[in-house]
Amino acid sequence: MDLGSSRGHGDGGRCRGGVVWTSKQIEVGMLPGTGRMAKALAKHFCRAGLHVLVGSRDPSKAEVVATSLNHHLHEDVSGSATFLGSSSTSLMPMGTAVGLPNRDVASRAQIIVWSPRGTLEERASLLKELAPHLHGKIIVDVSNIGYCIDEAEWGQSSSTLFNQAALGVDARWTTAFKATFAHVLENGGHEGRVESTIVCGDDADAVKTTIALVETVPGFVGIHGGGLKNTKILELLGPPWLIELDKLNAHGSHSSGWHYVT
Numbered sequence: 001m002d003l004g005s006s007r008g009h010g011d012g013g014r015c016r017g018g019v020v021w022t023s024k025q026i027e028v029g030m031l032p033g034t035g036r037m038a039k040a041l042a043k044h045f046c047r048a049g050l051h052v053l054v055g056s057r058d059p060s061k062a063e064v065v066a067t068s069l070n071h072h073l074h075e076d077v078s079g080s081a082t083f084l085g086s087s088s089t090s091l092m093p094m095g096t097a098v099g100l101p102n103r104d105v106a107s108r109a110q111i112i113v114w115s116p117r118g119t120l121e122e123r124a125s126l127l128k129e130l131a132p133h134l135h136g137k138i139i140v141d142v143s144n145i146g147y148c149i150d151e152a153e154w155g156q157s158s159s160t161l162f163n164q165a166a167l168g169v170d171a172r173w174t175t176a177f178k179a180t181f182a183h184v185l186e187n188g189g190h191e192g193r194v195e196s197t198i199v200c201g202d203d204a205d206a207v208k209t210t211i212a213l214v215e216t217v218p219g220f221v222g223i224h225g226g227g228l229k230n231t232k233i234l235e236l237l238g239p240p241w242l243i244e245l246d247k248l249n250a251h252g253s254h255s256s257g258w259h260y261v262t
């Protein structure tokens with residue numbers, strides 16, 4: 001798959017992580033696109049000029065999310081135009097969002113962002129249903145299944161390795177944002193900090209493309225964390241830690257929303 005991974009800005013594309021996102025119609029598929037993580041990421045991707053396909057088990061829900069996303073992006077552009085005293089509403093080449101059933105997103109998108117909830121069985125069943133459309137594609141796994149601390153049952157497996165096995169066809173899995181709170185993506189405001197997320201993957205081009213995708217989000221850098229075998233360690237950095245922080249710091253007044261799925 002050619003995502004315009006040449007270096008330089010010759011065609012007016014945006015350079016991120018050594019990859020140039022060209023003006024070609026790159027479509028990033030959010031499976032699903034209706035959850036907190038997916039909606040926050042989709043907004044950043046569109047702002048960076050990428051086109052986003054919002055998936056859902058319920059197409060009408062996907063359409064509502066896509067319409068709302070386009071509305072907010074239009075407001076962003078209009079706001080910039082007013083601020084700069086320009087009548088133009090196309091100062092930045094924004095992407096757009098389209099709502100579709102999960103299956104159509106899987107078949108159309110060049111890159112997939114995987115972020116469902118549900119039980120292990122429900123996630124595996126969704127992957128099997130979509131497998132005919134995902135062969136060879138880059139799938140960026142944002143999801144977590146909080147079983148991973150149970151060594152006795154799961155050994156060195158991870159959510160990503162579970163997903164890869166459940167899909168049952170070759171795809172180029174990578175990881176991103178697994179240990180990033182949704183509100184960090186929603187609210188921005190990093191107070192000058194650089195936010196990082198670890199990108200694991202067994203396919204060099206998929207890792208490079210994923211890092212470029214990560215770096216379309218303002219303030220974020222993607223750090224290569226080795227192959228998919230490292231995803232168990234990566235996942236251990238996230239949910240258990242955050243659940244503990246909820247208990248220790250929030251005094252019952254706040255929850256990160258993390259919980260274990262068994």
Ligand SMILES: NC(=O)c1ccc[n+]([C@@H]2O[C@H](COP(=O)([O-])OP(=O)(O)OC[C@H]3O[C@@H](n4cnc5c(N)ncnc54)[C@H](OP(=O)(O)O)[C@@H]3O)[C@@H](O)[C@H]2O)c1
Pocket residue numbers: 032033034035036037038055056057058061062115116117118119122123126142143144145177178179180181182183256257
């Ligand atoms: N929230 C965070 O801070 C955070 C941070 C890092 C990683 N994560 C991980 O990212 C994933 C998404 O988190 P989120 O907070 O965005 O979740 P969310 O807001 O609950 O949304 C997840 C989406 O999953 C779909 N879904 C729900 N139940 C399902 C089922 N039984 N089968 C198939 N699809 C189902 C729904 O889409 P439709 O109903 O439209 O199909 C829903 O919109 C999770 O795996 C989570 O562990 C979350």
